[in-house]
Amino acid sequence: MANPTTPENERIYDVLPQHHDLWDQTIETIQDALERAEHQKVTVPFGEKEAFFTKKLLQKLNLQRRSDLYIVRRSHKQGLVVSPPGPIGLLRLCTQHELLDSRTPSKLYTYTSTLSYDDEAQDYEQHHVVKSETIGDASAVRDAEQIMIAQNVLKELGFHSITVHINSLGSEECKERYYEKILQEIPEELHEICEQYRNDPVKMFICLQERLAEREDINLPQLIDNLTDTCYEHFKEVLEFLDTLEIPYQLTPQLESKTGFAHKTIFEITGEDGSVLVRGGRHDDLLTEFQAEAEQEEPITGSVGMELKVDRIVRTLAAREEFQDPERKREIFVAGVGQEGQKYALTLVSQVREEGLSVTERLGKKRLKDQLVDAREEGIELIVIAGRKEALDRSVIIRHRSSENQETVDVEQFIPFLYQKLREQNLEEVE
Template identity: 25%
Template sequence: MPRKKTKPILSKKPVKRRREKIQRPRGMKDLLPADFVYVDFIKSIADSTLRTYSFRRMDTPIAESVDLFVRAIGEDTDIVEKEMFVLKGRSREEKLALRPEFTAGVCRAYIENGMASMPQPLKLFSWGPIFRGERPQSGRYRQFNQINFEIIGGSKPALDAQTIQIAWRILERLGLKNLVVQINSIGCEECRPVYRQMLIDYYKPNVNKLCADCKRRIKKNPLRLLDCKEEKCQRVASNAPQMFDNLCEDCHDHFKLVLELLDELDIPYMLNSSLVRGLDYYTKTVFEIRREEDINHSGSQLSLCGGGRYDGLIELLGGSPTPAVGVAIGVERIILEMKEKKIVPPEFPKPRVFLAQLGELAKREGFKIFERLYLADIDVVESFGRDSLKSQLKQAEKQKVQLTLILGQKEAVDGNILIRDMGTGIQEVTSQEKMIGDIKERLKAKEDERNDKIKMAKKKTK
């Protein structure tokens, strides 16, 4: 009986499964090159302004002991209770947290590094990422950047006013307008306990009108009742006793002088008896800078910056009694505001020269020529990753350069280089020895031509 033909068994090719894309963590943001146009501009303005006022930069670790923030910020604050990113340390005893703010770490470093021996008051600034597990929304991220500056070792009201003035000037130089300072005094250890009890007495009969968080705050942190963003809590807070009326003589005189100095500086401000800030270490002056358009709006309001005085913090962390005042500026919030107001940072100077090469020898020589151009302060761009001259010239056109240097095998051997005018397309050979002088001369001629055209255009418009 003839055998039946059987089909050969084909091995199945493994099906490649498309791997799931990994996304950035919720509430965190990628800063792309387009964002850094704003970031670098903000950083340069802040840096130059702060150095003008004799501030010096310092940095602290991104991760610090959990105990530092619990002691400094307050165990019953939202930041410590709900928002800190706590890390598992190398041992059970080690507990670290990503910093939720700068000031606690700066004060810890001030004590630990013996900075009290330096001339006081000490002016310090920092820049970097901050981490808080907040509910993400526009202007609120779980990782964000702050510009932070402190004046440590001075108790005079003039330093409070100067801190506000510097923050105001930075925002002003960035092109932001229609801003207002909201300001309050939350007293000191002498007058605040009395006011705290007044708040408790006022809120107890109204406890059923409050949100769940505020019901908890009555016992733990009654000052935070004043700045709750829930509408029903704001209605109760509108008739609460005001700290202004219960300041001791020292706090009253201090606050009065701060306001007088702001008047002298022509910085607009509004008294806000509900402003307490979310950190327990504040004393006396607290403030925020906000947009005027947000002032009369209920609900959550985002400040562009905020700060205040913290005269007891360094002693609380184990140092000697040392008065201080500081402020934090939110970088991402400023970027949002600049974009909304269509404020475009000035562009960095674009390269005016492109270096193209063709062949292995030319590429090797091209590295040396690029270094020479860099050392001669000629802004130049290259594309060493491309071999095709045609594709390199396309890149030069996209970059909108004025001159393209073309280095082929023959030019590399002869010690010459081609200079191509991208406007006219004319190419000329020059020696590599004279190259720098020739390039600078051509660029200057183009700059002079551009300036002449601008002058002629101005004359026509008159």
């Protein structure tokens, strides 16, 4: 089984012809599941105007400067931010077009590509993803619903061994509380060793773990044990919903937000090989910032969503031993002889395809013998032959490959005759 990646970079994926049925099936399964859960499909642009990313928004995105984004720019003109991270496109669309309703959440999804840089691998990666977002509901049931949808999709696609990793990053207040707790637990001379991660408690915890690995006298606190009452209750409710749904999960304190701006609940779902198939989390603060920019008088709170990585899902399924490359049934082969015959044959190809039938042709080959060899190798029984004489007479020759019997048919009766022969052929196959 060929791996659907480019040879130069396994983090950028090609989709080969033999995988496209599986690719389409995966996207269709995801879309069906989301639409059954009341999500509506939207299309967002691949880029957003650079001016949209104000200094305040960059801070919310946990970015220091615009250069941390991927920007296409011509000379001094305003640039375009390519593949903005996370749910930015969906949240911008929702607030700009006033799709928010205080009575009911706005559930949206889109199919797009993402571009990011993996610091650990020191390499770029691009993914084809379906992004979903439930906007306007801060309740824990929406967190659980996203996980439920993702699990149902993966099970329907044939994943039997998946793992839900879940964590809570809390709020800004939780981060400050955790930082103060860290300062209490470690000696003063060590206060600055991981200071750069002050706004990212998970990275701070990982950094301190690595730097203080040999200090048995220091017991590092966990962020999850230092949540505010509000954040703790929210996370507790999420876990209770998952228990009710009988969705197994692993509490993973080291789980961090790859986008840098998720808070409260974050989750990942991994496959049998440990690759991340789904990633999601809450984006309440980001929604609040978007509404502030739009100067909405009565802001609506709460937003949670996820990204389902279509390419990783397909690659995992395609690598399985039981996966079989789909064989399309080729019904008719059209051959053309000479320049006039090839032109005429091409019109016949068009007619047959308009009828919804599968047609194979090798009109780029001039010799009839070469075309018939291809028809035999493809295993196609009905062969339509057109030469200069047939073009002038407005007729076609239909040959049966196995018996080599052939008949000449008027072009006006060509399509009905083909249907008749295909019905006879299907009956013979059944018998």
